[in-house]
Amino acid sequence: MRISARADYAVRAALELAVRQGDGTVKAEEIATAQDIPHKFLEGILGDLRRGGIAVSRRGGGGGYRLAREATEITVADVIRAVDGPIVSVRGERPTELSYRGTAEPLLPLWIALRAGVRRVLEGVTIADLATGTLPETVQLLAAEPASWTNP
Template identity: 60%
Template sequence: MRISAKADYAVRASIELAAVTDGAPVSAEVLASAQDVPHRFLEAILRDLRRDGIVASRRGVGGGYVLARPADRITVADVVRAVDGPLVYVRDQRPSDLDYSGSAASLLHVWVALRANVRAVLAQVTLADLAAGAVPEELRRLVDDEEAWENP
């Protein structure tokens, strides 16, 4: 599975917004600089996030972006879906839309299980968790496994 640059940048910018304690709008330029993200690319990402109700924009002097709802109600899965669509694709299709036959029929179960596991991880981590420097205990156990860091 690959996480696109667009999804990575979207999550990072969203965490920056979640870390703003006074709720003041943050400009795209400041977000881009804080996370070393190309500004023009981030502008397009922020439009996608606004369209999906993750962020809201405020115009004028002192304008910028804010989270559209509390950070503890926005998951990493929400952000990734807003910019990339479904969490897992196989040949540009959702696993549930595929149909395999013959000896490959059971492969569909593998793709659906992968999607379920990706969703299980990304849907339990909120922007508030990440802005606070924490992840849920279940994820911590996965990360603490030394094999998780290896690339066999």
């Protein structure tokens, strides 16, 4: 599975909004600078986050962006879906829309299991978890495995 630059930037932008939640709205330029994200690219991402119900915006001199709801209610999966669509797809299709015949039949449950595992991790981590640096124990255990840090 690949995490796109768009998804990475979107999670970083949501995280930046979470840590600045008490400051009111945050300008796109401030997020871009703080997270080293190209400003024009970020504008499109923030638009997707707004349309996806993750962020809200206000125009004008005191305008900017803020989270649409509490950071404890927004998962990493929510953010990724807002900018990239389904979490796991095969050839651009959702695994449940696929069918295989013959020797390829075991692929479908494999793709479904992969999607379930990825969902379990990404839906189990909120933007608030990231903002406080307190990842769920299941994620910490996975990350603590030495094999998790190596490329075969």
